[in-house]
Amino acid sequence: MSERGDVTICDGTRPAGDLEGAAETTGLDALFAPRSIALVGASDDAARIGGRPLRYLRASGYQGRVYPVNPRRETVQGEQAWPAIAALPEVPDLALLAVPAAATRQAVEDCVAAGVKAAIIFAAGFAEMGEEGREEQARIVAIARAGGLRLLGPNCLGAADSSIGYYGTFSVMLDDGFLEPGPVAIVSQSGAYGSHVAQLARNRGLGIRHWITTGNECDVDMAEALRWVIDRDGVKVVMAYAEGVRNRALFFEALALARLRGIAVVLLKVGRSEVGAHAVGSHTAALAGSDGVFDAICRQYGVHRARSTAEQIDIAYAIARAGLPRGNRLGIFSMSGGLGIQMADDGDEAGLAVTPMPEAAQAELKALLPYASPVNPIDATAQAMTDLPLMTRYIQVVLEQGGYDVFVAILGTTPALPSYSARLAEALEAAGPGGEGLIRAVTMSAPPEVVRAYEQRGFLVFEDSVALTRALGALVRFTESFALARAARPAPAALPVPITASGTLSERTAKQVLAEAGMPFPDERLATTPEEAAAAADAIGYPVVVKICSPQIAHKTEVGGVIVNLKDAAAVQEAAATVLERARAALPDAVIEGVLVAPMIGGGVEVIAGVSVDATLGPVVMFGLGGVLVEVLKDVTFRAVPFDAAEARRMIAETTAGKVLQGVRGAPPADIAALAETLAALSRFAAANEDRLAGVDINPLKVMQTGEGVVPLDALVLLS
Missing domain, CATH: 3.40.50.261 (Succinyl-CoA synthetase domains)
Structure with missing residues (x-):
């Protein structure tokens, strides 16, 4: 699966049937439902990390073969011990590595040499400890990938499937008894939280079949584990815990499949990641706090983002017991x-x-x-x-x-x-x-x-x-x-051809590339002299607006670069000369392309649309109330790209702007259908250019009366 994700499954971008079996989850059955297990570092002390998994597997009724590996003992907890994985009578599906961090690399090499499919690394002391630990973790991952070995962890509590008695973990929660099979799955980046929420769910009488903790996520991450459990029969609700998202394409795919299959995802996410592209001059980037983006994407995919563990348990309890x-x-x-x-x-x-x-x-x-x-x-x-x-x-x-x-x-x-x-x-x-x-x-x-x-x-x-x-x-x-x-959805529209422009784009160039992607713009003319500006105004019709056009001047009003409501050629000539002079005085080194002459557009509701690039979740479209107070009001919502017009309508309805567009105090309803199509086109533009895009602002975007469309008045496209 590509990092970019032509399989970023947002609403309305892919036929529903294509989701089934779409993920690449090679080796996960060996991790999460193994038929045979080697416990490397097996201990005769059933209270130690190397002893607990063996005790649990024996007591739970696990039907697969379990091989304790310990070169210093002939028996472990009364069972035959084996000196090495290479000495086992068969190649196990899974190796539980209960060895110190310093011995983990050799254990992984032994697994690769023997042809083991998957391994769980319990030990801490890797990437979470600093640069030296990160480097050692990277070396282990390289060895595993070269040998086709899937890894869970390190620094994790492992995994369990109660329906087969599989407990690849040393978690002390099992000292109080095993999990009862049921319709609940738990996927947690934190082992401690995974054990905690499982214990609370068990106290509430919930049956938990799948329990997975991912730790440092050197290989298998929360998104891939989530995707795997969503594909299991009998799962009705997944309680997930995340501190971040490493693989957004697979994360989105997992959420889309859960929604399609009617599996509820109740997610608790902590922490706030940094905004991906805080581009200078972009309202969108300034408004796109990652936590707000994450909230909106949860709404987009029908995920409930719980604000507390109690809330997460309450919802899982209600679904598991009542549907x-x-x-x-x-x-x-x-x-x-x-x-x-x-x-x-x-x-x-x-x-x-x-x-x-x-x-x-x-x-x-x-x-x-x-x-x-x-x-x-x-x-x-x-x-x-x-x-x-x-x-x-x-x-x-x-x-x-x-x-x-x-x-x-x-x-x-x-x-x-x-x-x-x-x-x-x-x-x-x-x-x-x-x-x-x-x-x-x-x-x-x-x-x-x-x-x-x-x-x-x-x-x-x-x-x-x-x-x-x-x-x-x-x-x-x-x-x-x-x-x-x-619900039936039309086939997704094709993505536009990626742009070829480079560097910082002027307003005119930005509008040209957005228009080619399907967004409508009014008839505007670029003039390099006051005389050309007057001729352009004559062709367009009065009144008009004159604006400076320069890649280096994002906010024209700050340099006096906009003059409005010009009603004749003489006024246009004077205005063009004035804004050119002001711009050169304010920014002598700026590249001045000329002035844009545009029709004066009255009426409509001013909104803002844009694109921000989140470091974790990739490009997202923003929508909300526009105007000069946009960053104060913060009436905005977001969607991962691409999406269709139906999803854009849901997006619009989440905001105060959506209520205003329906008509207030006797005002006629605005053209929400045209706005939705414009937002969907913007999302396709963002998806097609995500590797190069740093941000987009369309502000103000005027939404006219029903049937009269939308009119974007200004546009900013920032390239990374």
Whole structure:
């Protein structure tokens, strides 16, 4: 796969079917689901790093062959030991290297010589320790690549597949018991975090099949591991932890495939990488903080970026136990009006629709409990607790007639009461499961055994209503994102021919290359003298604008290089002479191409579009409100390139600019369709020229009324 990634799979750039099996993941089965294992550095002490993997593999019921390798012992933990990998009766799929950093290079050489497919390096002391460690790590990688050996680590805790009893790790989390197979996968750059989140997920009752930590990522990185687990049957949700992204093309491909297959990725990313191209004079570069770019790309690919471990666990728990809802309609049942209203507020903030019960159903509920509130939230009052069969019937009406996608019962501390716990659960269960695909949840405070009893009856259980509504909101967004991924899309447009221009581009040259890539520009003329400027204005029609044109003058207003609303030839001549004189005085060494004479464009909504090159995520298109305050307002969003017009519309809708473009205070709607096509064309231009591009600004970009298109008034293209 190329670093550039003709397979950077952004929305609408590649037929969905092409994603299946697209990644090059050679050797990963040997790493993450091996049929045989050699433990190099095997220890007789089951508490040591070289002893724990053997103890775990023996106790877990792993069915593959395990060969302890230790030249100084005849047996290890009661099993035959082998002096070297070369002495083994077969070539193992995987070697677990539980040796010190100083002995790792020789162990890797031995693996290559024996034809081993993959190895996990547990030892620390490599790139994370400084230049000497980086150099040694590079030497090890070179040996492995030359011999076709895939490496995980170094400085990692390894990997596991609970469905086959494979535990290629020394993590102490397994001292409390093994992972239960289930629909959850964990991929973490940090071994400590991977163990921590796995333990928390296990405490929550989640089944975890795949568990992978990547450490220093000298070879296999988080993106490749993510791509591998997304291809596994039975995975419904992936909890990922990232400190950075090394292979953006494969990262994007993995996210696109997860979205296509309906696998939820809940990602926790820490740290802020530097902006890739902080080009002087570019608004886009100044606005493209990498964390904001990462957020937007998560939205583009339907990834939920969790802000805390608790949030990550909550969402994984909800998906693993309940799946995804059909839609966002939330029905709330409560015996306290205040708690119901609070949840309604929280649900609305999370993007859930607290829709009222149908009028006929309200009448039926009113007949059952005359003093209750049957609208939604549905407040049955404390009277429902005195007659549980009545409560069952009440909830049954809500489930069968409410048309809800999610039903939540607010139970408080009542389930913790021994006299009510089982009876209340039975009453809720007796109301039935509701329609197909309905998610049922409760909020309550109760002992763990009570929580498990409710979960066994098919209910999600949360103690905090805010955590529940946020998790449900994430589930709804996954539902919507997956539906978009499955929707038919037109074939992706071809990328334009890469530009051949070099050096810093003037506004005129920038507009020419962007126009050739499919972006519309108004009729403008370059004039080298005031007389030529007047003739150009006569041809264009008045009023006009005169602007200095120089590769070295990005912001013309700062040198007095723009004069507007010129209504006759004499005014144009005077203006051209003035801006030429000002520019030469301000920047005597600048190359002055002349002046641009452009039509004076009125009306429309001013927005900004541009391209920034992020060091980690590559070129991204930016869009938001334009004008001189763009860097103050920061109403911007981003997308990885290339993308289509449908994705551009989603991008526009994320911003305040998108609301303004729909028409406010009686203003007519703007031509959002033309704007979307322009943003998509800009994304293709960026993808075609990513190796040479440092940034693009189109500011202001005027969006006219529906049907009248867009008019870019200024353009800046910066080459690296």
